[in-house]
Amino acid sequence: MTDYYKTKESVEEYIKLAKDAHGGDLIKKLNKFLPPNSAVLEIGSGPGTDWNILNRDYEIVGSDNSPEFLSHLVSTNPTGIFLELDAITLNTVEKFDGIYSNKVLHHLTDKELIDSIKRQYDILNSDGIICHSFWKGEGSEIFKGLFVNYHLEHPLKEFFKGYFKILLLENYAEFEDSDSLLLIGKKKTTKQ
Ligand SMILES: C[S@@+](CC[C@H](N)C(=O)[O-])C[C@H]1O[C@@H](n2cnc3c(N)ncnc32)[C@H](O)[C@@H]1O
Known part of the structure; x- marks a missing residue:
């Protein structure tokens, strides 16, 4: 893993x-499943654009594993709450009604994604909702020195299905038709 996202220059x-870029359309889909004022954790808030949209409807806590992004988030949103969290370990004792990420979990290997899914299950309240976007495709590559893992619908469902009921899994366009996937799921009562 390189320092991209970790240096001041690359973050700028x-x-x-x-x-x-923003996830406004994704958040509109999330709004259908997660009522206003719910407690939501955003993983990988980055520049904070989606954090600001989520902040209109939800009790939002932003997070990132990059201290550089966190210092940008804190300085641009002084009243916001931001945690230094890694998507894999999600090392917090706080509980949430929803967890959101936009183009973050593709930086995890399949094994790391499974670990993240288990932690998401643990830190969600009953009936908690997850909403995550991914780059669609097969295999993985290193882009700008960063690991990028592509996903297709079926394997993605397999990763989540023991922990979350899939409510929505659909293609959308970030740059090109169907280059991305949005997954919304609901925490199952028991792990399977
Ligand atoms: C492609 S950017 C997306 C940022 C933001 N969600 C957006 O839509 O603009 C990926 C973000 O995920 C963060 N990130 C990458 N790996 C992470 C990890 N393992 N845990 C937490 N954040 C991570 C990066 O620091 C960066 O802010």
Whole structure:
């Protein structure tokens, strides 16, 4: 793993590149399943664009594993709550009604994703909702020195299905038709 997302220069570059990108449409889908004022954890808040949209409807806690992104998040949103959390271990004792991430979990290997799913299950209240986006495709690559794991519908369902009932799994376009997947799920009563 490289330092991209971890240095001031790369974080500033990412913020510029992503300035027009946001998950507003994804959050509208989440709104159908998760009532207003729910406690939501965002994993990998990055520039904080989606954090700001989520902040309109939810009791939102932002997080990232990059201290550089966290210091940007805190300085641009002084009243916000932000935690330094790794998506794999989610090392917090707090509980949430929802967990959201937009183009973050593709940085995890399959094994790390499974570990993350288990932790998400643990830190969600009953009937908790997850909402995550992924790059669609097969295999993995290193892009800008970062690990990128692509996913297709069926294997993704297999990863989540022991812990979450899949409520929605659909293609959408980030840059091109069907280059992305959105998954929304509900915590199962018991792990299977
Ligand atoms: C592609 S950016 C997406 C940022 C933001 N969600 C957005 O939509 O613009 C990936 C983000 O995930 C964070 N990230 C990468 N690996 C992570 C991990 N293992 N745990 C927590 N955050 C991670 C990065 O620091 C970065 O903020």
